[in-house]
Amino acid sequence: xxxxxxxxxxxxxxxxxxxxxxxxxxxxxxxxxxxxxxxxxxxxxxxxxxxxxxxxxxxxxxxxxxxxxxxxxxxxxxxxxxxxxxxxxxxxxxxxxxxxxxxxxxxxxxxxxxxxxxxxxxxxxxxxxxxxxxxxxxxxxxxxxxxxxxxxxxxxxxxxxxxxxxxxxxxxxxxxxxxxxxxxxxxxxxxxxxxxxxxxxxxxxxxxxxxxxxxxxxxxxxxxxxxxxxxxxxxxxxxxxxxxxxxxxxxxxxxxxxxxxxxxxxxxxxxxxxxxxxxxxxxxxxxxxxxxxxxxxxxxxxxxxxxxxxxxxxxxxxxxxxxxxxxxxxxxxxxxxxxxxxxxxxxxxxxxxxxxxxxxxxxxxxxxxxxxxxxxxxxxxxxxxxxxxxxxxxxxxxxxxxxxxxxxxxxxxxxxxxxxxxxxxxxxxxxxxxxxxxxxxxxxxxxxxxxxxxxxxxxxxxxxxxxxxxxxxxxxxxxxxxxxxxxxxxxxxxxxxxxxxxxxxxxxxxxxxxxxxxxxxxxxxxxxxxxxxxxxxxxxxxxxxxxxxxxxxxxxxxxxxxxxxxxx
Numbered sequence: 026x027x028x029x030x031x032x033x034x035x036x037x038x039x040x041x042x043x044x045x046x047x048x049x050x051x052x053x054x055x056x057x058x059x060x061x062x063x064x065x066x067x068x069x070x071x072x073x074x075x076x077x078x079x080x081x082x083x084x085x086x087x088x089x090x091x092x093x094x095x096x097x098x099x100x101x102x103x104x105x106x107x108x109x110x111x112x113x114x115x116x117x118x119x120x121x122x123x124x125x126x127x128x129x130x131x132x133x134x135x136x137x138x139x140x141x142x143x144x145x146x147x148x149x150x151x152x153x154x155x156x157x158x159x160x161x162x163x164x165x166x167x168x169x170x171x172x173x174x175x176x177x178x179x180x181x182x183x184x185x186x187x188x189x190x191x192x193x194x195x196x197x198x199x200x201x202x203x204x205x206x207x208x209x210x211x212x213x214x215x216x217x218x219x220x221x222x223x224x225x226x227x228x229x230x231x232x233x234x235x236x237x238x239x240x241x242x243x244x245x246x247x248x249x250x251x252x253x254x255x256x257x258x259x260x261x262x263x264x265x266x267x268x269x270x271x272x273x274x275x276x277x278x279x280x281x282x283x284x285x286x287x288x289x290x291x292x293x294x295x296x297x298x299x300x301x302x303x304x305x306x307x308x309x310x311x312x313x314x315x316x317x318x319x320x321x322x323x324x325x326x327x328x329x330x331x332x333x334x335x336x337x338x339x340x341x342x343x344x345x346x347x348x349x350x351x352x353x354x355x356x357x358x359x360x361x362x363x364x365x366x367x368x369x370x371x372x373x374x375x376x377x378x379x380x381x382x383x384x385x386x387x388x389x390x391x392x393x394x395x396x397x398x399x400x401x402x403x404x405x406x407x408x409x410x411x412x413x414x415x416x417x418x419x420x421x422x423x424x425x426x427x428x429x430x431x432x433x434x435x436x437x438x439x440x441x442x443x444x445x446x447x448x449x450x451x452x453x454x455x456x457x458x459x460x461x462x463x464x465x466x467x468x469x470x471x472x473x474x475x476x477x478x479x480x481x482x483x484x485x486x487x488x489x490x491x492x493x494x495x496x497x498x499x500x501x502x503x504x505x506x507x508x509x510x511x512x513x514x515x516x517x518x519x520x521x522x523x524x525x526x527x528x529x530x531x532x533x534x535x536x537x538x539x540x541x542x543x544x545x546x547x548x549x550x551x552x553x554x555x556x557x558x559x560x561x562x563x564x565x566x567x568x569x570x571x572x573x574x575x576x577x578x579x580x581x582x583x584x585x586x587x588x589x590x591x592x593x
Contacts, residue, residue, distance in 0.1 A: 059271065062112050062120070062189045062198040063171065067092045074110055081106035090125040090153045090185035091229060098173065099181040100129070106182070107174035112189050113196025114162050114169055120191035121271050123157040123232055124173060129180030129421075130451075131156065135189075136170045139163020148452050148459055149180065149421020151390045154248070157232045167194065180420075186230075190271050205230040205268040207276040212392075213283040214250070214425075215432025217469050218258040221283035222432060224250040224425045228268035228275065237265045237277060245269075247457060250425040252466050256285050299373060303592045304329035305585065306445060306475055306518060306567035307574065308379065311335065313353040316526070316572035320357055321365035321376065324571045325579055327586030330445060330473075331369065331571070332379040332415040336405065338387045343394025343430070344401040345380055345387055347409065366410045375443050378405050381417035388423075395426045399433035406438060413443030413472070416463075424462035431463075435470045446474045447520055447567065450481040450494075450503060456510045465511050475518035475567035478503060479531025486554060494531040497552040500541035504563075505556050508545075514560035520567040523574035523581040535584035538566055542585075546592055565589040 064074040068084045069092050075082065082098040089095040098106035114120060116139075124133045126147060133156040134144030145158045162169065171189060175182040188199070210226035223236065227249055234246045236253070239262060244251055256262060261284045265277040307328040310316060324331055336345040349359050366376045380387055380402075389398050402414050414434065416427070435442050444467065452460035453476050464474050478500050483493045486502025487509050493499060500519055507517050521538055522528035544551035548559045566585050568574060574581045 059191050060193045060198050062114060062191065062194045062196060063110060063187050064112075064197055064199070066187045066199040067185055068094045068096045072096075072108075075108050076110070077108040078106065079104040082108045085183070088127055088153070088183055090127075092185070095183050095185035096173070097128075097181055097183050098175060100175040100177055100179055103177065105174045105177055107172055108184070109170050109172045110187075111168050112171050112198075113194035114166060114189070115192040115194050116162050116164050116166050118192045119159060119161045120189050121157065121159050121232075122171065122189055123155055124187040125153045125155050125185045126150065126173070126182055127153045128182040130176040131182040131184065132172075132174045132176070133158070133184075133187075134172055135160055136172070137166070138169050139166035147457070150459060151388055151421060151423050153185075153227060155232055157247075168196075203230065204273040205270055205275045208234065208249075208266045208268050208278045211264065211266050211278045211281050213264075213281055214429040215435070215467075216283055216285055218286045219256050220252055220254045220469055221256060221262060221264070221285060222250065222252040222428060222466060223264055223266070223281070223283070224429060225266050225278065230270055231268035231275075232270040233268075235267045235269060235274065237267070239263050240265075248424060248462060250428055250462070250466060252468075254469075258285050260285050300329060300375065300443075300472070301590065302515070302562065303589045304473070304518075304565045305582065305589050306330040306332060306473070306565070307571040307582065308332045308334045308567075308569050310570050310572045311347075311350050311354070313350075316570060317575040318354055319572055319575060320354070321362060321369060323575070324369070325574075325582050325586070326372065326374075327582040327590070328374065328571060329565075330375045330377060330443065332377050332417075332445065332447075333411070334379045334570070335382045335417070336378050336380050336387075336402075339401070341397050341401075342391075343387070343389050343397035345378075345398065345405070346401065347378060347405050363409055370410070370412070375412040376410070377413045377415045377443050377445060378402065378409070378411045379415035379417050379447075381419060386420070387418060389426045389430050390423050391426060392429060395430035396433060398430040399437065402434055403437045412441070413438070413445070415445040415447060417447040419449060422459050422463060424459040424466060427459075427463045428466040431467050431470070435467075442470065443472050444470060445472050447477055448474065449477050450484050452476075453503070453507055454485060461507075461510065464516070468512065468516070471512075471516055473516050473518045473564045474507065474512060475520040476503070476507070477520045477569075479520075479522050479528045481531065487556075488554065490554075492554070495533050497537055497540045497544060497550070498554040500533075500538070501544045501551060501556060502554040504541075504545060505554075508556070508560055514562040515564050517560070518564045518567050520569070521581075521585075523568040523570060524577045526576065527569050527573035535581050538585045539588040542566065542588060542592065561593065563592075565592075
């Protein structure tokens with residue numbers, strides 16, 4: 026089914042955006058006298074002690090994180106489904122605020138601390154995920170307000186096991202946390218000549234995990250996956266994982282062994298094969314939504330990567346297929362489509378199959394669906410000649426299992442595999458977000474992340490300031506987050522609409538894109554924000570779509586494409 030792409034348009038206020046800049050702090054060990062000061066923390070007594078705006082909240086029996094009930098809150102119109110509770114606390118005390126969430130965009134925070142109010146959040150998540158941060162009360166603070174909320178126009182979120190763990194404020198509450206059980210399901214999800222990727226199942230009550238290599242602790246993680254780098258080729262390593270929370274650390278999990286590939290092997294490289302140093306990506310529409318209809322052969326040569334939009338979900342969890350919309354594309358046949366892909370490749374271009382889009386429903390939520398995804402994408406690569414895959418899941422992804430899926434695909438396809446991503450701006454605001462986690466997890470085989478700098482409203486830059494979309498500052502200050510967050514410059518691209526018709530908001534003229542590229546690569550043509558260093562290896566730019574570009578006389582690719590390829 027044709028999916029008119031684009032995109033969620035959330036009206037982010039500066040105050041909300043600033044609240045999101047408060048990163049989750051490392052939780053300090055709690056004392057024996059600490060308690061959970063939240064009442065009805067697991068919603069076992071319905072909404073008792075909780076107040077939800079506009080009747081947005083209810084309790085459900087499934088899904089639940091523990092016990093028999095959980096909160097379900099549904100945003101509607103201008104209501105973000107906020108649920109609050111006044112929690113008694115002691116002055117001059119430190120507390121750990123945490124909750125388990127699932128579903129749509131989920132936020133957790135506290136106000137009235139008397140010091141610095143804090144919050145944390147996560148994009149859509151298909152499985153339970155723990156949010157956690159800490160706060161300190163002021164000298165006269167005896168009560169704070171804890172809140173959860175979703176986001177306007179997004180799916181319902183679920184919350185369970187809310188905790189304000191610390192000194193007893195005298196208001197009653199639930200028992201203090203206990204040491205979690207050892208994690209289960211530890212597996213090796215991928216290897217290269219210098220790294221091993223691990224994943225495991227969530228441990229109930231855990232706020233974090235420690236990873237051990239050959240009996241020595243080597244890293245910590247907040248999620249259920251980690252990649253160990255700097256390893257020697259053709260070497261076996263033994264790994265274990267523990268779960269942690271305020272009460273302490275669990276016993277070690279069962280051990281698994283991972284063996285790195287030989288120095289000449291491995292399934293990836295992330296260099297993009299024969300891609301130029303600076304590359305332009307364009308989405309090609311496999312449907313007619315008013316933009317100019319094209320064949321692959323019609324796409325201008327200024328596009329180095331062509332992302333075919335989109336694959337379709339099947340009835341098999343995680344599996345995808347592709348159905349050429351021949352009728353909508355004026356009788357374009359499958360044989361012509363395949364031949365045009367080969368011709369583009371002969372000209373040095375890459376053609377990938379894009380998964381997702383605004384209405385895409387592909388879900389990778391367990392090992393079986395991860396395997397189905399890898400197998401089905403590889404089958405499409407063999408059938409149509411695609412060079413790789415683009416991940417454009419705008420309804421959330423699971424970092425653990427998407428990582429498994431892409432590493433399994435890499436093992437099948439080899440080092441020439443192209444992997445691109447097109448997250449929304451909110452998905453790349455923090456390294457703890459699932460999209461950002463996935464990109465970092467597969468950094469050794471990732472080609473480029475082309476973040477969509479549109480349909481987003483105001484967002485935070487890497488300097489903690491709020492910038493409005495549609496400006497050089499918005500592009501440069503937000504790209505800076507990825508450049509400082511662990512991606513290499515060659516894995517960062519700027520995604521923009523090709524015309525005002527291509528997106529609900531955020532269109533900028535091609536000259537603004539060029540200025541942002543100059544600012545990031547050479548430090549000139551910047552706005553008020555200027556990065557602390559330059560990134561000459563920045564990969565380039567992306568647009569939605571080649572069709573909308575063609576509708577505007579290819580003004581975007583003629584200008585931006587030429588500028589990208591002229592970068593030193």
